[in-house]
Amino acid sequence: MIQPGPAAILSGTVGQYRHAMVVKIDFKFVMMKRELIITQDGSHSIAIDQTNITYHSRYGAIRESTHIYIESGLKKLLHQKPCINIFEMGFGSGLNALLTLISTVEHNQEVYYETIDESYLENQFFEKLNYCRELKKPGLQSAFIQLHLCESEKEVAVNSFFRFKKSQGSFQHYIFNKSFDIIFYDAFAPAAQPELWTGYIFMKLFEALNAGGVLVTYCSKGCVQRAMKVAGFVVEKLPGPPHKREILRAIKV
Ligand SMILES: C[S@@+](CC[C@H](N)C(=O)[O-])C[C@H]1O[C@@H](n2cnc3c(N)ncnc32)[C@H](O)[C@@H]1O
DSSP states (O other): OBOOOOOOEEEEEOOSTTSSSOOEEEEEGGGOOEEEEEOTTSOEEEEETTTTEESSOTTOHHHHHIIIIIIIIIHHHTTSSSEEEEEEEOOTTSHHHHHHHHHHHHTTOEEEEEEEESSOOOHHHHTTOOHHHHTTOGGGHHHHHHHHHSOTTOOEESSSSEEEEEEESOGGGBOOOSOEEEEEEOOSOTTTOGGGSSHHHHHHHHHHEEEEEEEEESOOOHHHHHHHHHHTOEEEEEEOSTTOOEEEEEEOO
């Protein structure tokens, strides 16, 4: 559920990893032009024109998302509950949702997946994303498109293992009405969106997690670790995907 509010104004320095060079910009994200790019593992990502901001690592979108969100997140809690509730901040390309959908079937694990994005991708992008082909799951293309086309705020049973609900709006105004076991935290980097990496934001996420729940994110900056600790998380540093030394897993003990 979203409380009304203005679209976020992003401002900041774009660092490395997801962003190849350093630029200082002020922009209204929802107005920016996007383009489809191919990352080094052959899978697509989205780049924001004139900024060097990308939705995934240029070293491999599928490789990065699998490593962080599936291997270091979902796999930690598999089979600990009949149904795992996952919240994703930043639905974007839908890659994390697709990888989760695949894992639920492979591991006979029921998942409820809730996600938010301020700015959904247009058809011209999500229809071209090559994830199902690259993952050798062409039969899932229609389910992938369904994730993008389904109505906001309506829960959809994509199959008997995977229920999905998305919302459009700003996370800062989001009101949780469920508790979660895993949070995939996939906002743009703190340099671009400092307002999404504060102690206050992590307190909100901490409150939304069940005891024993985990939050995983690609960002391992010291200021992010400190904000997580302020919120009450126990923070673990884990090895990152190629070209990224560390990622974070924050646990609500
Ligand atoms: C790094 S991209 C990741 C997208 C996605 N997880 C993926 O795999 O494609 C960040 C996403 O967060 C969304 N976003 C940025 N600011 C937001 C906000 N304040 N509230 C909700 N979504 C936001 C963007 O529109 C974008 O889709």
